[in-house]
Amino acid sequence: MTLAVYNTMSRAKETFVPLDPGHVRMYVCGPTVYDRAHIGNARPVVVFDTLYRLLKRTYPRVTYARNITDVDDKINARAAQSGRSIRDITEETAAWYHQDMDALNALRPDVEPRATEHIGEMIALISALIDKGHAYAAEGHVLFSVASMADYGALSRRSRDEMIAGARVEVAPYKKDPGDFVLWKPSTPDQPGWDSPWGRGRPGWHIECSAMSGKYLGESFDVHGGGQDLVFPHHENEIAQSTCAHGPGTFARYWMHNGYLMVEGEKMSKSLGNFFTVHDLLAKAPGEAIRLTLLSTHYHQPLNWTDDGLTQAKQALDRFYSALERAGEGTADAAAVEAELRPVLAALEDDLNTPAAIAAMHDIAGRLNKSADAAERAVLKSALSQAGGLLGILAQTPESWRRAGAAGGPGDAEIDAMVAARNAARAARDFAEADRLRQALADAGVTLEDGPAGTRWRRG
């Protein structure tokens, strides 16, 4: 296969050529654990999980690393304000994060390193940067010297002059250059801190990703992903740290960034009241529907999150599951399945074009619905199911999908009993009673489908 990815570094779509075809390595910036993940946090997780699934299908070994930032001033602030310990907050939040991302069918990364467990590696990296003349200590801080790096700004395509001209923040007096950024900063006694050659302190934001990606993926690796908002300064500074420490040409080969997420046409923010956590959303929609909504827009485009979009994703899943359920059982010819899956793979291989992949799945589902040939149905069913596996959807049985729904209302047994009563009425041609029962179920949010295999029902 030929995978093409849009590389932010070159601003062009490039053919993906792994450094080691026997072992593909990718790093994605993970959460700072101080609060529930919101839907904007979920987008890169779902996007890069989909890439991970595609890579795993193509290459014999893939290592996916995603960090957990558990030392950060936002965490300190949360601890001070709540009176709880930092450890309590980070452990609880990391557990929530796992629950929520699991519910979106995001596979766990192979490595999930925590910043606080890699302080030693960070100190070593900072020391190396000082030794090579790329960093300096000043007033308890260690700063990266932007002037020491000729091509600083290559990823975000900013010149240092532009950055200085555009700076709107007062420059700290200990910086030699306004563009210099913090690698290490001093901690007060009440702040978390570690002993270092520069005194007790804590790491700056960017250094952990350089230290941990280097440890788990090597000095050079294939893909580095994250949200577009991380291009500058975070990823720019990671590049500066890693390439200055390890040499030119090292670090990530392909930089992939997902677009921003908006809600109902507006920027998501707490003050606008359009701030949704994944946890809240899971209470009103299945995880797969949330996931499919996130994949319904190409990852590079801005995504406008709407209730209508979520409803449409759920309807698409209804259609896919319904096609799978009506397909029946049968053994599929593997080569034929591969051929049917081709359009889906081709879409994903073209810079992860998930909307086109979903359209290809609709084509498969449509042909599956109208096929009268059992062997063909088995092929199409298998292809649809495998396509779902690549996108991280269609992971449950059609029956559990259609029976899942909002909590409350009649239970499965009660619904089954009402359906049986209605069918008895139909057999007796008492259609008034049959329709009364169906209406009662409809009022409870249950839809009936009479078919050759009997009556099926669905919630929602």
Added chain:
RNA sequence: GGCCGGAUGGCAGAGUGGUGAUGCAGAGGACUGCAAAUCCUCGUACGUCGGUUCAAUUCCGGCUCCGGCCUCCA
């Protein structure tokens, strides 16, 4: 102010220098006791103004509008 994206039919959303993806919604029909699901038919969209071209939604430029980033700092 600097830099970077984006503008496609009622909605969502791909894509392409020349046969109007795909889904949802809507209209008609088949099927059904009635429905639901499914199937069939139906939509002449590409912000604006110019340019290049035999031909532009697709390439180039101006304009308008929308969104984001501008260094650890809220």
